[in-house]
Amino acid sequence: MRFLHWRPGSDKGGTWLLALLAVIAVFVPILNMLVPASSALHLSAFGITLLGKYLCFAMLALAVDLIWGYCGILSLGHAAFFSLGGYAMGMYLMRQIGPRGVYGDPILPDFMVFLNWKSLPWFWYGFNNFAFAALMMVAVPAALAGLFGWFAFRARVTGVYLSIITQAMTYALMLAFFRNDMGFGGNNGFTDFKDILGFDLHADTTRVVLLLMTVAALAGSYLACRYIVESRAGRVVRAIRDAESRTRFIGYPVESFKLWLFVFSAVIAGVAGALYVPQIGIINPGEFAPINSIEAVIWVAVGGRGTLFGAIAGAILVNYAKTYFTGAFPEIWLYALGAMFVFVTLFLPRGITGLISERGKEK
Amino acid sequence: MSVRDKRLYLESLTVSFDGFKALNDLSLYVDPGELLCIIGPNGAGKTTMMDVITGKTKPDSGTAWFGREIDLLTLREPEIVAAGIGRKFQKPTVFEQLTVFENLELALAGNRSFLKTLRARISPVQKDRIDEVLNIIGLTGQRGSLGRILAHGQKQWLEIGMLLMQNPELLLVDEPVAGMTPHEIERTAQLLTSLAGEHSVMVVEHDMSFVRSIAKRVTVLHEGHVIAEGDMDKVQSDPKVREVYLGV
Numbered sequence: 001m002r003f004l005h006w007r008p009g010s011d012k013g014g015t016w017l018l019a020l021l022a023v024i025a026v027f028v029p030i031l032n033m034l035v036p037a038s039s040a041l042h043l044s045a046f047g048i049t050l051l052g053k054y055l056c057f058a059m060l061a062l063a064v065d066l067i068w069g070y071c072g073i074l075s076l077g078h079a080a081f082f083s084l085g086g087y088a089m090g091m092y093l094m095r096q097i098g099p100r101g102v103y104g105d106p107i108l109p110d111f112m113v114f115l116n117w118k119s120l121p122w123f124w125y126g127f128n129n130f131a132f133a134a135l136m137m138v139a140v141p142a143a144l145a146g147l148f149g150w151f152a153f154r155a156r157v158t159g160v161y162l163s164i165i166t167q168a169m170t171y172a173l174m175l176a177f178f179r180n181d182m183g184f185g186g187n188n189g190f191t192d193f194k195d196i197l198g199f200d201l202h203a204d205t206t207r208v209v210l211l212l213m214t215v216a217a218l219a220g221s222y223l224a225c226r227y228i229v230e231s232r233a234g235r236v237v238r239a240i241r242d243a244e245s246r247t248r249f250i251g252y253p254v255e256s257f258k259l260w261l262f263v264f265s266a267v268i269a270g271v272a273g274a275l276y277v278p279q280i281g282i283i284n285p286g287e288f289a290p291i292n293s294i295e296a297v298i299w300v301a302v303g304g305r306g307t308l309f310g311a312i313a314g315a316i317l318v319n320y321a322k323t324y325f326t327g328a329f330p331e332i333w334l335y336a337l338g339a340m341f342v343f344v345t346l347f348l349p350r351g352i353t354g355l356i357s358e359r360g361k362e363k
Numbered sequence: 364m365s366v367r368d369k370r371l372y373l374e375s376l377t378v379s380f381d382g383f384k385a386l387n388d389l390s391l392y393v394d395p396g397e398l399l400c401i402i403g404p405n406g407a408g409k410t411t412m413m414d415v416i417t418g419k420t421k422p423d424s425g426t427a428w429f430g431r432e433i434d435l436l437t438l439r440e441p442e443i444v445a446a447g448i449g450r451k452f453q454k455p456t457v458f459e460q461l462t463v464f465e466n467l468e469l470a471l472a473g474n475r476s477f478l479k480t481l482r483a484r485i486s487p488v489q490k491d492r493i494d495e496v497l498n499i500i501g502l503t504g505q506r507g508s509l510g511r512i513l514a515h516g517q518k519q520w521l522e523i524g525m526l527l528m529q530n531p532e533l534l535l536v537d538e539p540v541a542g543m544t545p546h547e548i549e550r551t552a553q554l555l556t557s558l559a560g561e562h563s564v565m566v567v568e569h570d571m572s573f574v575r576s577i578a579k580r581v582t583v584l585h586e587g588h589v590i591a592e593g594d595m596d597k598v599q600s601d602p603k604v605r606e607v608y609l610g611v
Contacts, residue, residue, distance in 0.1 A: 233480040235465050239458045246456045252475045260477040
């Protein structure tokens with residue numbers, strides 16, 4: 001890691017994170033495939049899916065932390081980029097179903113047959129090719145973020161106003177994707193996927209490989225974010241967060257910095273969404289719901305913003321708690337979750353990682 | 364020295380805001396390497412004059428030349444900064460969450476695009492320059508401290524240091540000692556005096572004892588016009604100045 005010019009000891013959390021991901025990458029295949037199903041240590045397909053979901057959410061949290069924690073851009077619409085990446089993957093997976101759909105049409109997905117469409121809309125062309133679909137998983141979120149950021153940052157929209165229009169953006173997309181005539185399956189979205197690149201999505205090996213790819217994507221995104229925030233560009237970004245007009249005055253093109261960072265963040269969110277869909281097996285317009293974007297911000301706040309690994313820890317922790325509470329106390333889980341957020345806001349303003357680093361200083 | 368060899372020429376500048384003349388036929392020159400102090404009551408046009416020099420305000424009439432080659436009225440704000448005019452505002456703004464060293468690093472001259480700064484590394488020459496400026500502003504000991512823990516005076520010096528990183532030929536300094544302790548004022552006086560010579564420095568200040576301690580030449584503004592010029596003693600004994608500014 002020497003090439004990243006890390007200051008020794010400055011990134012213990014990141015080292016722990018990478019170690020944890022390595023442990024997951026080694027033990028998940030062993031616990032799932034080598035340990036017999038009868039053993040208590042066996043990791044079920046459900047367990048793998050759950051883990052994969054947490055890691056995808058962790059990538060979304062990382063994307064939010066990069067722009068919020070370091071540049072002060074509070075996006076309340078990041079789930080939109082996540083969902084667009086997911087939809088691009090979903091379109092590929094729908095095309096892979098081929099004639100195995102309920103209606104047996106070799107080209108058209110079931111929902112189009114149901115709507116009495118006769119031919120594939122133009123924007124579905126190419127999605128039977130994985131390379132093209134993979135490009136779209138990155139390019140569509142990047143293009144939306146680029147367009148949105150270009151207008152918003154140039155108009156010098158900042159602070160709460162920017163947050164509100166990001167929220168409006170994801171809400172508008174949700175309403176659009178709910179419409180059947182948009183050609184994205186309306187409120188049902190996409191589901192009943194069969195296989196990816198010829199591998200059965202329901203097979204344990206495919207699930208394990210998808211999880212390993214998610215681990216790799218999370219680790220790669222983390223390292224890329226780390227590289228950015230530790231570079232001079234990263235220091236400019238923090239300068240923008242703390243004194244925007246001053247940064248502009250000493251000659252930095254503030255809007256361009258924000259735009260690059262916003263687009264890169266959207267790409268991470270898009271990749272996360274693309275990895276999420278084959279593991280969960282469904283994507284629908286509900287993913288665009290404003291509450292999803294707000295939850296992502298809460299994960300970052302709980303973990304501790306402006307640390308990168310804190311965002312990841314927060315996403316995993318809050319989602320684990322959510323899974324646990326919904327199972328153990330289905331009646332009161334929302335209250336338990338709410339109480340956790342109130343507690344963190346009141347007593348841990350710098351999140352969980354803030355608590356740990358303060359403890360470290362006391363010693 | 365002939366009239367042609369001035370660093371800055373402001374001639375017959377007039378700026379009006381809704382009929383109010385903030386600058387009224389103002390003419391003023393700055394010599395190379397000179398430390399010039401501008402004094403004047405509130406509303407005398409000191410800030411408007413700085414705004415014209417830095418391109419923030421365009422005058423209704425008059426000319427502003429930086430040396431003999433550069434017509435300031437045709438340039439935009441960033442171009443004027445690049446031409447070599449640095450301005451320190453009244454209220455200190457340093458980057459609070461960056462160290463003193465990093466503050467100066469960001470002020471280094473160089474390509475400011477995202478992709479270039481992403482891969483930028485500090486060269487030994489740049490590092491030496493930062494250390495040199497740290498020495499000039501007296502913050503060598505605070506090299507690794509975060510901007511936010513600096514005292515008020517230290518923030519002002521750091522901001523002057525950030526201007527120095529761009530090696531400006533003319534420094535405009537707006538009320539540098541407002542809110543400083545006597546000890547800090549003394550250090551600031553030393554700093555500004557040491558900068559003159561290599562840079563031309565124009566200081567706007569209210570604190571009379573401070574102006575007396577640093578200025579060789581003082582210019583008094585009143586209602587957008589220069590009413591007196593000369594050394595402090597001459598200016599203070601000028602009857603017009605005593606009437607409008609010193610209130611005697």
